[in-house]
Amino acid sequence: MTAESTALLRTPEGVTALESASEIAGGDPLAAASALRARGVPPELAAAALTQVDLRRRAVAKFGADAASMFFTRAGLEQATRAVVAGRRARRLAAAGVRTLADLGCGLGSDALAAAREGISVYAVDADPETAAVAAANVAALGLGDLVTVECADATSVEVERYDAVFADPARRKAGRGRVFDPRSYSPPWDFIAALPERVPRTVLKLAPGIDHDLLPPGAEGEWVSVDGDLVEAAFWCGPLAEVPRRASLIQVSREKSVKGEQLTGTGAAKAPVGPTGAFLYDPDPAVVRSHLVAELAELIGGRLADPEIAYLYTDVAVGTPFARRLEVTDVLPFSLKRLRALLRERGVGRLEIRKRGSALEPEQLRKDLRLGGPNAASLVLTRVSGAPTALLCKAI
């Protein structure tokens, strides 16, 4: 998509081409393109409309019903905040009294649109002309033109001090192997991003979930967010927006599209007690692990670690929690392929779910080596207990 093709799709001919494309799309792309051309749609417009219809279809997972009227680029859709996550953030900003917001690097506008829906006036910029054009098209498509102004500009040129709050979701090139954080991979540059809280105390930064806790500005809140068990982002809430040192936010989007949320908060510095394994094992949600709130979860469920370095918790009685998957342990054995194979054969296990933390074993290779067979299902956890490689066989969940 180019800025020109987005403009073309917004003309009356473009709207008609999009309608025809959504009727035709779904099968063979070449056949769809010639069917559109047969209806008198010029080739360039036909290609743009078919691409857009395909992107809208993919975007439903992030944007729900709004996707049908929005505009996307492939990269913009990939980087966009899911609407449920952007909506939560916007509600929190509005509740904190934010009325005007600068969105620096707005992408196709997910966060800006969510803020506007909470009544916040947004000045959104993106350095990429094509992306800025798409963001502007989305503002118009969702009828939020009174609240959002989009400009193609470099974030570093914005007079951020004019706004109640600033939001930045910098673009990142993929860091090389083993490198968790590379400031050079950020655009706008990390130095600019990191200095924002000094210029505008109410700053929110959206960052990759692997971000180092040491990069949190003093006094800021670090929030890690998961959606349906997938870790999706970290957010640093700075200045007066910080409410707690660390927060894990778990969002569940049910099939009926109702959204539920659970939050765990704490210091991120506490240590969980360490003891023996137990009858129940808890595999914490990745947001809990990344926000360093395993000790808080341990306290909540009366649990313990069996290895100080590994984030599996254990209890002797079953405790319900939304913050972890619970498994019922049937056998604990020092890891040995031979013993494990014999045990699984004895139990008639043909279907095995394998989880691991602190084990270098490759689950798929192990599955082959175990030569499974039988009518039963089970879960296997590969981990360490007091430093020793250990296998825990659990009832299937």
Ligand SMILES: C[S@@+](CC[C@H](N)C(=O)[O-])C[C@H]1O[C@@H](n2cnc3c(N)ncnc32)[C@H](O)[C@@H]1O
């Ligand atoms: C991760 S995306 C933002 C996604 C957005 N929050 C959303 O949900 O749609 C980052 C955006 O920053 C833009 N960007 C990168 N460097 C920039 C700069 N110096 N000034 C303005 N925008 C920039 C990129 O073009 C990209 O669209």
